[in-house]
Each structure stands twice: as C-alpha cells, then as structure tokens.
Amino acid sequence: MLYLVPTPIGNLDDITLRAIETLRRVDKILAEDTRVTKKLLTHFDIQTPLSAFHAFNEHKVTAGIVRELESGADLALVTDAGTPGISDPGFLLVRACQVAGVKVTCLPGATAFVPALAASGLPSDKFHFEGFLPHKKGRQTRLQYLATLPHTFILYESPHRLVKCLGQLAEHCGSERLASVARELSKIHEEIVTDTLQNLIGHFGEKTVKGEIVIVVAGGDYKTEKNEQ
Numbered sequence: 001m002l003y004l005v006p007t008p009i010g011n012l013d014d015i016t017l018r019a020i021e022t023l024r025r026v027d028k029i030l031a032e033d034t035r036v037t038k039k040l041l042t043h044f045d046i047q048t049p050l051s052a053f054h055a056f057n058e059h060k061v062t063a064g065i066v067r068e069l070e071s072g073a074d075l076a077l078v079t080d081a082g083t084p085g086i087s088d089p090g091f092l093l094v095r096a097c098q099v100a101g102v103k104v105t106c107l108p109g110a111t112a113f114v115p116a117l118a119a120s121g122l123p124s125d126k127f128h129f130e131g132f133l134p135h136k137k138g139r140q141t142r143l144q145y146l147a148t149l150p151h152t153f154i155l156y157e158s159p160h161r162l163v164k165c166l167g168q169l170a171e172h173c174g175s176e177r178l179a180s181v182a183r184e185l186s187k188i189h190e191e192i193v194t195d196t197l198q199n200l201i202g203h204f205g206e207k208t209v210k211g212e213i214v215i216v217v218a219g220g221d222y223k224t225e226k227n228e229q
Contacts, residue, residue, distance in 0.1 A: 002069055002097050003076040004090060006083040006109025009212070010186035012043055019107055020044050023076055030065065032079040032089055040078075053077065055089050062096050069102045081212070083111045087131040087156055112185055113154045116214035119192050120180035123222060126151040133157075133165070147172040151219035159183070159209040163201060169217060170197040178218040184211035 003022050008014040023029060023046050030053035031037035037050060053061060069075060077084045077093065083106070084090035097104050117124050128149055133139050146153050147169075157165045162181070169179065175198035182192045189211070193203060197217075 001074050001103040001105060002093070003074070004084045004094070004104065004106035005076045005078050006107060006111065007037075007040060007078050007081055008186065009081045009110045009112045010184065010190075012040065014110055014186055015040075015044070016107065016109055019109060020046070022107065023048055023078075026074045026076040028068075028073065028075050030075055030077045030093075036080045037078055048076075053089060053093070058089050058092050062093050065093060066096050066100050066102060069097065070100060081110070081112070083109060086111050086113075110186075112156070112182075112212060112214050113216075115185055116180070116182035116192070117152070117154060117216050119182065120152075120216040121194050122152050122178065122180060122216055122218045124152065126219075128153040130155050139168075143168055143172045146217070147220065149219050150221040152222070153217050153219065155215040155217070157213045157215055159211060159213055162209050162213050162215075163205045165215065166197055166201045166204065169215070170201065173197065173217065173220070177220075178222065180216040182214045182216070183209065185214070187211070 003026060005019050005022055026048060028049050028051055029037065031050050032054045034050045034052050041048065065075065077090055079088035082088060085094060094104050113129060117127060128151065130146060130153055133142055133155060176196050178194065179197050179200055180192060180194040181200055181204065184190045193200060
C-alpha cells in the first residue's frame with residue numbers, strides 16, 4: 001500500500017500518532033527533500049530508509065515505485081510540510097497506483113490553507129482553492145477569473161512576492177476587497193491579518209516578510225451580503 005502521510009507545517013508536535021506509527025512501520029519513505037524529512041524523523045527517532053521523490057524526478061521514478069508496491073512493499077509519501085498532492089508532488093504517483101490497482105490511503109493531517117481559512121474570519125462554507133498562481137504566462141487570466149468568483153478563494157504565495165501579489169489582487173478585485181494573510185502558521189511568529197487589500201499592502205510593505213504565505217480573499221458577493229444585513 002501507498003500511504004500519503006501529512007507532516008507538520010511548522011510545529012513538529014502537530015504530527016499525529018498514526019503518522020508516526022506509519023512512518024516507523026513502512027518499508028521506505030519517499031520524501032520531497034530528504035534533508036528536511038530527516039530532521040523530522042530524527043526528532044521522533046524514526047529509522048525508516050528514505051528515498052527522494054520530488055517534482056524534478058517524479059516522472060522518471062514513478063514506474064519503479066509502482067513496481068515496488070506491486071511486489072508487496074509498503075511505502076509512505078511525505079512532502080516538506082503538509083499533505084502530499086496539495087500544491088506538492090503526489091498526484092502523478094497516486095494516479096499511477098490507481099491505474100495499476102495498488103491501494104492508496106491518505107492519513108488526515110496538516111494542510112496550510114485549512115487553518116488559514118478557518119482563522120481568517122471570511123466565509124468558509126464555500127471556497128475555491130487556487131494554490132500557487134503561474135509566475136508569468138496565464139497569471140493575469142487566473143487573476144481575472146478569481147476576481148469574478150462569488151465565494152472565498154485561497155492562494156499560496158512566496159514571501160518575497162507577497163506585496164506584489166496583493167497589489168495585483170487589489171487591481172483586479174478592488175482595493176477595498178477584504179482578505180487575510182497568514183504566515184508562519186503554527187510557529188512562534190505566526191501572524192494572521194485580515195483587512196482590506198489596500199491596508200494589507202501597507203502592512204506587509206513596511207517590513208521584511210518571512211515564512212510560507214496563505215492568502216484568503218473574500219468573494220465578490222461578500223461585501224454585498226454584509227451591506228444587506
């Protein structure tokens with residue numbers, strides 16, 4: 001069986017007991033970055049062998065991994081943080097396993113956009129998860145589309161591109177659209193700020209931003225709903 005094992009997005013204590021037991025029990029762990037995963041395994045005294053599986057080799061090694069699974073091996077897939085396949089490698093391997101008839105299970109656990117959405121104060125009954133926007137080609141098209149959505153949408157962004165991204169969102173959605181920026185989730189310097197896009201640009205433009213970033217943006221209908229209350 002292939003086990004998709006979520007790993008902490010910051011605080012190592014957020015790992016589940018089931019995840020620790022699974023990582024100890026499988027024959028091998030497939031890791032996005034073996035150096036990052038090694039720190040996690042060392043922290044919990046897990047001795048399971050590691051093998052690299054990432055965006056740059058997944059096409060080359062997927063067939064061999066499926067053969068291992070077909071031969072009876074139990075393998076776990078982890079990424080640097082969060083749930084495999086959510087804006088991280090995993091989809092190609094899971095699809096190949098499904099085609100080959102290999103069993104796949106995903107353990108519940110950390111995904112950065114869930115706590116960011118829950119703590120944003122923005123509607124969460126319906127939402128669109130976009131993940132990372134294209135850096136160049138297609139970026140404006142996606143921004144135009146997102147601006148038309150009636151419900152909350154969620155982006156991932158790198159810290160050095162945050163202010164630029166907020167500016168582009170303000171251009172397409174309007175500077176008064178409400179949004180929330182979450183960074184360093186579950187870590188000591190966690191910060192979650194909900195305000196208009198214009199004010200968020202001012203807030204984060206005045207300091208050096210570090211950590212993984214989740215941007216939650218209110219849908220186009222949210223302001224109308226508030227005005228009607």
